[in-house]
Amino acid sequence: MTTINASIITIGDELLIGQTIDTNSAFIAQELNKTGIWVHRRVAVGDVYADIRLALDEEGSRSDIIIITGGLGPTADDITKPLLCEYFGGKLVVNEKVLAHVKHLFEKVFRRPGPILERNLKQAEVPDVCTVLHNARGTAPGMLFKKDGKIFISLPGVPHEMKGLMTNEVIPRLQEAFTMPAVVHQTAFTAGQGESQIAELLKDFEPALPPHIKLAYLPNYGMVKLRLTSRGENKEETEKELAPYFDRLQELVKDFLVTNKDETLEQVVGHLLKMKGKTLATAESCTGGYIAHLITSIPGSSAYFNGTVVSYANTIKENVLGVKHDTLETAGAVSEETVLQMAKGALELMNTDYALATSGIMGPDGGTPEKPVGTVWIAAVTKERTETLQLHLRFDRQRNIMLTANAALNFLRRFILANS
């Protein structure tokens, strides 16, 4: 089976200065991978003529498909487009369709007063040797070039514009241009164990996999995503062949398995609540609303999520959630008693079936010998049942917040399942 190789070239000093994190490459790689194209190299270069040119030469010699992002925005140094013109032997011309689109966006969508800026109108200039890819979400069009049997595609670096172009323009064209192998992914999602522990459970499984079936470990804040990928000529057969391996994988990690779909913990909890027709409220101290943010990031979460009280100040714990004053005095804000009263308070205040509460010391300050930074209490409650969990984290503030949020969501998931 022939492999179709791709390279991704990202252009922009901001990536090399480290001021922006390259999320585009990951999305592009995912989309290409899904369709059976293997990204074997990613290169980032600055807004430097010679460096861009070298990257085009090298990646063009190594890959069938070269996706280029960046260097096209209204504030980009005017290097990329002229370079593409020269490289593919064309000249810059105004594309009337793009020009009309740019005018439409500024007049009808952005509703910007005053004349359109020259720098924005210039977005309509494209090399006359390219196929223009319509950018419905922005002013900079995508461009497709062919050279020596290779396909070069240039996309703007603005993530939501690039994404629209990949989905609506790039992928369909590549599927036409190449006969793709069938690529099948199966993902099992574990929580509560580290990468090494999960790997230990799979130490006989992984080496026994056939060479065309790959296992990827994707640790993420206390969770490990296990992704099996298989490639073949035919989708049905490839799926059929992968199935028993995936069953075996799930069996091996069953004690820590959260889901066998490619979904997040907050999606899993959401599905559970929706299925049971139950509602949830949270009372967050140390997670400061991050759990609520995760839950409400899911479209339709209003069907099962009522709300949250972020009780950062003790007065809120007391006056809004009804935590007893002497509990805060004696046991302290970060204690099993307090987090339980927070959860019960949220359950009652927001009149839900379940409530989840967190209280902890995220750092860098606020630790004591008895309660060092990283001490966290979590509580899940219903009218009839309560459960608590203590964590001892040892990372920086950001990471402690993420870890606590995921641990709490997984704790809630188990609590709901145990409760049915």
Next chain:
Amino acid sequence: MTTINASIITIGDELLIGQTIDTNSAFIAQELNKTGIWVHRRVAVGDVYADIRLALDEEGSRSDIIIITGGLGPTADDITKPLLCEYFGGKLVVNEKVLAHVKHLFEKVFRRPGPILERNLKQAEVPDVCTVLHNARGTAPGMLFKKDGKIFISLPGVPHEMKGLMTNEVIPRLQEAFTMPAVVHQTAFTAGQGESQIAELLKDFEPALPPHIKLAYLPNYGMVKLRLTSRGENKEETEKELAPYFDRLQELVKDFLVTNKDETLEQVVGHLLKMKGKTLATAESCTGGYIAHLITSIPGSSAYFNGTVVSYANTIKENVLGVKHDTLETAGAVSEETVLQMAKGALELMNTDYALATSGIMGPDGGTPEKPVGTVWIAAVTKERTETLQLHLRFDRQRNIMLTANAALNFLRRFILANS
């Protein structure tokens, strides 16, 4: 002035499958950049012997410093370390110091029951030709190699381990090894205008900059960070030379200037409140706790942030925040009246000097002809004053949430300033 060039090589299929976003490269680039090292290429390759080897050859021929991350974890295919051995002409040996550290971590820090796994003990094996860099935060040590006058450094891919190694081990060693140019950054942070509009204000300023002073545009959810970078032989002189340019830059964007330090909007708002000794509460509907998360991500935020009510359900708006039933009936949840009552309710409930409220339709569902997806109302209040703002967003749910949070924080910032 000689430029010291660096390449970053990231190893790991997960980066090419697009399942993890490469945040390491951005951090490494920032740290190198601060010390005067220019990252001119970043390359990502999979766990493939030939690809890693090619990357080492090519980047080694182009850069003075080659930083390699990934391929060292307990579940990594055992390709990278043997390859490094071969490439730099050494053999794998157990390093007793690393072994002792690994044992210490498992017994004292992770407090894992049972014997230490073979795969973890193997972390103590390093090529005998490298300088071992102590990884205080994890089991996989960093490794420094020298070849043909170039420095190669291999680091684990786990972000918080890599970060500790960069700060404590890598940067000091590089500063010893090279005489660095002085690099000075000045950052101005604008909000409320797009990249093109800001660029228009700077259209005469930017081309007039001397070649060794660079301006970077860093758009981020409705804000644009403007970073001036200058390089010279001497720090003081370089700073003195940059100062008037930075003053001019701030003057040109003064109407939209948020801060002239490299800090986030939530940090700026935090400083303001701390300085004034005032407190804040938020009432969030469409932002679902994300504003509270941003605020509480700042250490010490408990000094000025009391808490939040995420009133996702209308009953919470009514029963907890005291929004009038007929306001919800007649004007609806997404309305100026409702968001004002939410803010006033939060101010009273959490007894703060300021309150900020949001209510909107983030999509993809929930839009109507009168109130399409992207309709957002924001309110900021004190006991004496109220102000509201309406937004019309046109992106996906995630982006709409981020944009609303930043717009709300900037609205609050202006409200606080106007209020003094």
